C-alpha cells in the first residue's frame with residue numbers, strides 16, 4: 001500500500017517484492033533514526049547499501065515513501081542481535097527463527113541524529129503515519145513492543161536512540177478500529193476474534209521460547 005500523505009519516491013533496488021513465502025503481512029511498525037539529514041532516496045537507491053525503509057519523515061514533517069508496504073524493505077537487518085530478538089516483542093521469536101525480521105515489519109526513518117528530539121512537525125507526521133499503518137494493515141490497537149517497536153528490539157543497534165516518543169504517539173493515535181476478524185493473526189488462527197487470537201499468539205510464542213530454551217515445564221517463580 002502507499003500512504004496517501006507521503007510523496008511516493010520508489011526505489012528500484014534494496015527491497016524484496018512481496019513478503020516471505022508470499023504469505024506474511026506486516027505486523028509491526030519499526031522506528032528508526034537516520035543519524036543524518038536530507039532525503040534517503042539516493043542512498044537507498046545505491047545497490048551497494050543493501051538497505052532501505054518504507055518511509056522517511058523529514059524535520060519539516062514531509063513524509064517520503066520508498067517501498068510499497070506490500071513489499072519487504074531492508075530496514076532491520078538480519079538475525080544479528082546477540083541472543084535473539086527482544087523478548088518483549090511477542091511475535092519476533094517465531095519470525096527470527098523463520099526468516100528475516102524485515103518480513104514482518106513496516107519501517108520508518110526519522111531525519112536527525114541521536115540527542116535531537118522529534119520536531120513538532122515530525123511528531124504530527126509520525127502520529128498520522130502510525131495511525132494509517134495500524135488502520136490500513138489491520139494491526140488493531142497500537143501497542144508498544146507489539147505493533148510499535150524500536151529497531152534495537154530486533155537488531156544489535158542503538159537505533160533509534162530514544163528519538164521516538166512512542167508512548168505519547170500511541171496515546172495521540174488513540175484506539176484504531178479493531179479488525180472485524182483476527183486481522184493478520186487470522187493466518188494462524190482463522191477461527192479467533194482479534195483479542196483471542198492475540199492472546200493465543202502471545203501464549204504460543206512464550207511456550208515456544210521456553211521449549212527452545214530447553215524448559216519443558218514452566219515453573220511458577
Ligand SMILES: [Zn+2]
Pocket residue numbers: 031032033075151157159160
Ligand atoms: Zn534503525
